[in-house]
Amino acid sequence: MSHQGESEEERQQMAAPAMEGAAVTALRSVMFRVQQAAERSGRRSDQVRVIAVSKTKPVSLIRQVYDAGHRCFGENYVQEIIEKAPQLPDDIEWHFIGHMQSNKVKSLLAGVPNLTMVESVDDEKIANHLDRVVASIGRKPLKVLVQVNTSGEASKSGVEPSSCVELAKHVKLGCPNLEFSGLMTIGMPDYTSTPENFRTLSNCRIEVCKALGIAEEQCELSMGMSGDFEQAIEMGSTNVRIGSTIFGPREYPKKQAN
Template identity: 80%
Template sequence: MATTAMDGAAATALRSVINRVKQAAERSSRSSDRINVVAVSKTKPVSLLREVYDAGHRCFGENYVQEIIEKSPQLPEDIEWHFIGNLQSNKVKPLLSVPNLAMVETVDDEKIANNLDWVIGNIGRKPLKVLVQVNTSGETSKFGVDPDGCLELVKHVTSNCPNLEFCGLMTIGMPDYTSTPENFKTLAKCRTEVCNVFGISEEQCELSMGMSGDFELAIEMGSTNIRVGSTIFGAREYAKRL
């Protein structure tokens, strides 16, 4: 992506992030083509998302169902939306009304997996890609299955939810990043166990870890999917939320 005089701050920031992703991948002898950048756009206006889209980006993430429902019709259909927030059962059907919803990254218990599977089957939509969210930090304020329960939840999704396509694991690290390496190591260990038990290669099992403050370290530790918000879009403005 070439920089132009017309670039706004968000487009310029996106290009910087992409460059940092390439450098982090090189340091770990990986191909940056294997690393997906989810531009996390919660609380941001459609105009700003359009700027990032016009800079060539196609993958966006939202934390709130209402925002993705309101924003998606106003933007091009080739955007791949990732839902990355906690999903409540009563929000499953509205979320699945978004035709270009590409992935739900936050399946953290059997109930939400069952709800997603049931609604998808009822509306006749193609199977949905999902990640199992793991609470690697052990914080009670965080959602996600305990690492010890990861295998059981993955088994449930793969065995009992034909309308879900298990694609890997996701975690949210601690906000001060003090235990980031341990969180990432825990998720990587969970992936190794999942791959061994279910007979799949690690290349087929995504690791969604790393955000604005730690995505380079995450890449160096094996992340294939990073979620970058404020570094691209600027600080969140909750008072202006849709």
């Protein structure tokens, strides 16, 4: 009978310490690898931001990584980030990196006052919507990245590389409550990009900076995930999004048997 009465949460808490120790160890290893890749690309490691992508992971695990000194976290789903953010310290810099739907913008911005950046702006409509909501709730301008589909797959969000200048211009000149901060890409089907994907994004940055009259240092490149972040950094990424290498495999809820 001993295990019968335990809730799933209690069981998770009992299992948590071993998992959590592993996440902190993994974080330290990732930070070391980032530092080395940055040095290979002739930059300092503090010129590369590591976003710990915590989708499907419990707040207790995020808290462990926070307690180890990390402050930058990313989520893919609005529902998840608005549930987790209020339970965690407000000096966390949250990045929203999932596909953004207009009808979720208000709940995202109202529910996460410490949202630092939306990395996934892929059309003018969503940019306009974010701009209006930022103004209506009176928060400071929101940093956004324009998402570019560098792999040409229909399943991926993002503007065509040929349209990135137009969308970047719209954000910078037409959305006073947004701060255009750079470009983001996801990459190939298995989420490991080939150098071509990274090169495409770098080329987009050159065009965007020319069109907007800004220095390349003012235009971030968010590219690289668990499988390819070192290569991405070597090719100029300023922002890597690392989930499973820090937190372990995603845990999608299993369907309850009736």
